[in-house]
Amino acid sequence: xxxxxxxxxxxxxxxxxxxxxxxxxxxxxxxxxxxxxxxxxxxxxxxxxxxxxxxxxxxxxxxxxxxxxxxxxxxxxxxxxxxxxxxxxxxxxxxxxxxxxxxxxxxxxxxxxxxxxxxxxxxxxxxxxxxxxxxxxxxxxxxxxxxxxxxxxxxxxxxxxxxxxxxxxxxxxxxxxxxxxxxxxxxxxxxxxxxxxxxxxxxxxxxxxxxxxxxxxxxxxxxxxxxxxxxxxxxxxxxxxxxxxxxxxxxxxxxxxxxxxxxxxxxxxxxxxxxxxxxxxxxxxxxxxxxxxxxxxxxxxxxxxxxxxxxxxxxxxxxxxxxxxxxxxxxxxxxxxxxxxxxxxxxxxxxxxxx
Amino acid sequence: xxxxxxxxxxxxxxxxxxxxxxxxxxxxxxxxxxxxxxxxxxxxxxxxxxxxxxxxxxxxxxxxxxxxxxxxxxxxxxxxxxxxxxxxxxxxxxxxxxxxxxxxxxxxxxxxxxxxxxxxxxxxxxxxxxxxxxxxxxxxxxxxxxxxxxxxxxxxxxxxxxxxxxxxxxxxxxxxxxxxxxxxxxxxxxxxxxxxxxxxxxxxxxxxxxxxxxxxxxxxxxxxxxxxxxxxxxxxxxxxxxxxxxxxxxxxxxxxxxxxxxxxxxxxxxxxxxxxxxxxxxxxxxxxxxxxxxxxxxxxxxxxxxxxxxxxxxxxxxxxxxxxxxxxxxxxxxxxxxxxxxxxxxxxxxxxxxxxxxxxxxxxxxxxxxxxxxxxxxxxxxxxxxxxxxxxxxxxxxxxxxxxxxxxxxxxxxxxxxxxxxxxxxxxxxxxxxxxxxxxxxxxxxxxxxxxxxxxxxxxxxxxxxxxxxxxxxxxxxxxxxxxxxxxxxxxxxxxxxxxxxxxxxxxxxxxxxxxxx
Numbered sequence: 001x002x003x004x005x006x007x008x009x010x011x012x013x014x015x016x017x018x019x020x021x022x023x024x025x026x027x028x029x030x031x032x033x034x035x036x037x038x039x040x041x042x043x044x045x046x047x048x049x050x051x052x053x054x055x056x057x058x059x060x061x062x063x064x065x066x067x068x069x070x071x072x073x074x075x076x077x078x079x080x081x082x083x084x085x086x087x088x089x090x091x092x093x094x095x096x097x098x099x100x101x102x103x104x105x106x107x108x109x110x111x112x113x114x115x116x117x118x119x120x121x122x123x124x125x126x127x128x129x130x131x132x133x134x135x136x137x138x139x140x141x142x143x144x145x146x147x148x149x150x151x152x153x154x155x156x157x158x159x160x161x162x163x164x165x166x167x168x169x170x171x172x173x174x175x176x177x178x179x180x181x182x183x184x185x186x187x188x189x190x191x192x193x194x195x196x197x198x199x200x201x202x203x204x205x206x207x208x209x210x211x212x213x214x215x216x217x218x219x220x221x222x223x224x225x226x227x228x229x230x231x232x233x234x235x236x237x238x239x240x241x242x243x244x245x246x247x248x249x250x251x252x253x254x255x256x257x258x259x260x261x262x263x264x265x266x267x268x269x270x271x272x273x274x275x276x277x278x279x280x281x282x283x284x285x286x287x288x289x290x291x292x293x294x295x296x297x298x299x300x301x302x303x304x305x306x307x308x309x310x311x312x313x314x315x316x317x318x319x320x321x322x323x324x325x326x327x328x329x330x331x332x333x334x335x336x337x338x339x340x341x342x343x344x345x346x347x348x349x350x351x352x353x354x355x
Numbered sequence: 356x357x358x359x360x361x362x363x364x365x366x367x368x369x370x371x372x373x374x375x376x377x378x379x380x381x382x383x384x385x386x387x388x389x390x391x392x393x394x395x396x397x398x399x400x401x402x403x404x405x406x407x408x409x410x411x412x413x414x415x416x417x418x419x420x421x422x423x424x425x426x427x428x429x430x431x432x433x434x435x436x437x438x439x440x441x442x443x444x445x446x447x448x449x450x451x452x453x454x455x456x457x458x459x460x461x462x463x464x465x466x467x468x469x470x471x472x473x474x475x476x477x478x479x480x481x482x483x484x485x486x487x488x489x490x491x492x493x494x495x496x497x498x499x500x501x502x503x504x505x506x507x508x509x510x511x512x513x514x515x516x517x518x519x520x521x522x523x524x525x526x527x528x529x530x531x532x533x534x535x536x537x538x539x540x541x542x543x544x545x546x547x548x549x550x551x552x553x554x555x556x557x558x559x560x561x562x563x564x565x566x567x568x569x570x571x572x573x574x575x576x577x578x579x580x581x582x583x584x585x586x587x588x589x590x591x592x593x594x595x596x597x598x599x600x601x602x603x604x605x606x607x608x609x610x611x612x613x614x615x616x617x618x619x620x621x622x623x624x625x626x627x628x629x630x631x632x633x634x635x636x637x638x639x640x641x642x643x644x645x646x647x648x649x650x651x652x653x654x655x656x657x658x659x660x661x662x663x664x665x666x667x668x669x670x671x672x673x674x675x676x677x678x679x680x681x682x683x684x685x686x687x688x689x690x691x692x693x694x695x696x697x698x699x700x701x702x703x704x705x706x707x708x709x710x711x712x713x714x715x716x717x718x719x720x721x722x723x724x725x726x727x728x729x730x731x732x733x734x735x736x737x738x739x740x741x742x743x744x745x746x747x748x749x750x751x752x753x754x755x756x757x758x759x760x761x762x763x764x765x766x767x768x769x770x771x772x773x774x775x776x777x778x779x780x781x782x783x784x785x786x787x788x789x790x791x792x793x794x795x796x797x798x799x800x801x802x803x804x805x806x807x808x809x810x811x812x813x814x815x816x817x818x819x820x821x822x823x824x825x826x827x828x829x830x831x832x833x834x835x836x837x838x839x840x841x842x843x844x845x846x847x848x849x850x851x852x853x854x855x856x857x858x859x860x861x862x863x864x865x866x867x868x869x870x871x872x873x
Contacts, residue, residue, distance in 0.1 A: 008777035341620035
């Protein structure tokens with residue numbers, strides 16, 4: 001390779017792979033906790049999803065006649081696979097991972113032209129497609145326990161991975177799903193709380209039913225803050241998103257304390273932190289400007305609250321992000337930085353006191 | 356309604372965008388300016404070392420010239436004259452490769468030095484403060500002083516404009532935000548009094564009352580030296596410490612930081628009552644006015660990984676860059692890029708057999724480790740370029756449009772407002788040469804505009820020719836018609852005359868008849 005011909009002659013930035021690796025490193029604690037508390041079936045699913053994402057990427061690159069090895073080395077497919085895997089039900093069968101990888105990489109990314117070209121977050125596109133197509137497999141939530149404590153052994157886990165029906169005793173509802181069901185039965189919040197086993201503390205650590213890597217709020221928060229400090233992501237999207245959810249949840253709980261679970265429940269449950277720090281901050285599918293990113297984050301927060309509160313699905317993250325992704329080009333079109341010496345409309349500033 | 360209040364939002368101290376490139380100034384920042392540079396045997400003095408029209412030689416091959424003697428005069432309003440950097444004989448006036456990425460030959464005076472370094476007469480100290488403002492500006496122009504920060508814009512033009520527009524503040528740019536470069540830093544450390552004198556002379560030439568010297572906070576010694584030097588003139592000038600953030604040396608960025616005002620798009624700094632000059636220019640003005648020495652040499656930073664003994668050298672204009680590099684221990688085998696200026700905005704030179712020019716602040720021979728060498732990858736829309744842009748542009752959007760050939764669309768994103776500072780390319784994790792795209796697009800648009808202008812001119816000429824031919828034809832027709840009408844009138848008149856004659860004779864015959872009858 002020849003040195004650059006035109007100024008600047010030096011580039012300071014890290015490579016694509018370094019950025020992707022940092023995101024995965026930040027996801028590692030939450031992922032490890034997820035793998036621990038959900039046991040061997042989760043490990044198998046995680047691995048097959050990653051392999052599937054890389055495999056489909058390689059297939060697409062080969063069909064497109066692009067360099068395979070150097071493109072895979074940017075680790076973007078690996079990250080997509082990772083994000084998809086940790087947003088799947090932990091005991092989902094192998095074909096969910098393979099099909100999810102196909103949808104994310106082929107339909108969600110490569111048909112648009114590859115890295116940087118896609119309109120929607122590939123992992124979330126895959127998750128929504130799977131949820132709509134296979135509602136049973138995608139809503140079978142298994143309990144989170146410390147390893148060995150009532151988890152299937154290696155052999156039983158392999159059977160679950162291969163698609164054997166999960167025993168009835170295992171499956172149950174996530175906190176957020178449980179709340180939704182009970183509320184729809186006309187129950188009030190105090191009654192639901194006394195019957196259910198919701199515990200914010202366990203929720204924060206990760207001992208809760210949910211997607212593979214979304215349960216540990218503390219691990220996700222620390223990973224997110226580390227990403228902020230590493231300047232891989234900027235604060236605009238996570239802060240505006242979480243703030244919007246907090247404000248809406250706060251107002252709602254004041255207006256309707258019998259049905260509204262409050263701020264802590266919303267922020268600490270499900271994948272809200274995964275959403276705010278890792279999914280909504282995807283470079284490709286979020287706006288370019290700081291103001292645009294704040295609008296985007298606020299929109300994501302509002303949509304997820306609306307879907308959680310009034311929608312048919314208990315969780316609204318994947319839907320919220322896809323809707324906001326589709327608005328990104330519009331936000332980028334209307335929200336632009338003010339150019340030096342010009343007003344927001346692009347007209348030169350008026351000269352002051354001078355003819 | 357809100358427009359007049361808009362600028363109130365931009366309080367002094369606002370900075371947008373910017374990047375923190377590795378300074379790499381330590382190699383030369385603590386070494387005194389080398390003034391004992393051996394005189395080269397031949398100096399190559401390009402006639403075009405400044406913005407504007409090239410100078411016109413007033414010497415002939417074979418003439419002996421003295422140091423400081425005028426050898427080429429300025430042409431037109433925006434131009435600068437050229438003086439002999441030392442005594443010697445004019446060896447040739449020919450086309451010689453210029454200090455430009457193309458190294459295209461341009462008209463150049465070759466001066467064979469005689470080693471005597473003999474000054475012309477009249478080099479003596481005067482009191483600049485007895486001169487009128489107009490006289491100061493004229494003398495700055497006559498001394499060939501141009502912007503020494505790299506722009507090489509004739510200083511006289513700026514001073515005159517500033518005086519006419521009655522500017523309030525003269526800002527002196529000591530930012531030197533480009534990595535490696537320390538020539539301004541050293542100049543401020545070693546010749547602070549001379550710079551302050553130059554500033555005071557310029558203030559007199561501008562008839563303005565205050566001056567601010569902006570220096571980045573990574574040059575503590577320079578700040579200290581300049582503070583000491585301005586102390587006697589504390590009521591007129593002050594040293595302002597600026598954060599080290601590239602491109603702080605961009606004039607408009609520094610103006611906004613120091614005054615809180617923005618230069619309106621398409622306008623000049625003088626429109627908001629401010630004028631900016633570089634510290635090197637202030638020094639050149641001091642030399643030109645107080646000692647009547649024209650601009651014949653400059654301090655230049657010679658640095659980079661392929662230079663064994665990097666330092667600042669004061670060298671005569673026209674010195675071959677190879678001589679400067681060799682003087683500092685050039686190791687050509689380690690060189691990956693040869694750069695004129697700094698690594699952020701400088702230009703790559705194809706070789707070192709090119710002359711030193713007035714605007715050259717740095718000559719860098721960078722080693723492989725110091726330059727980036729990677730193929731551009733796909734844009735991942737990380738928007739780091741947006742955050743880094745000091746102007747407020749969307750580099751990634753402009754780039755994608757230029758790539759698609761939609762130059763007009765890129766224009767709507769503010770392509771013309773790009774200052775080519777390179778901050779976007781510097782931070783791009785995909786290593787996309789964004790500035791390269793913008794320079795290409797601006798060049799292409801200019802070429803299109805020229806082609807359009809040309810075709811319009813051609814059409815206009817054709818139309819005019821058509822009109823002229825038509826006019827000629829009409830005139831000819833009119834003349835023919837007039838001739839015809841005249842002929843007709845004459846014939847008519849003749850006929851009338853004949854008729855009159857006939858009737859007269861008839862009448863006379865009648866009378867005769869009547870007479871005879873009576």
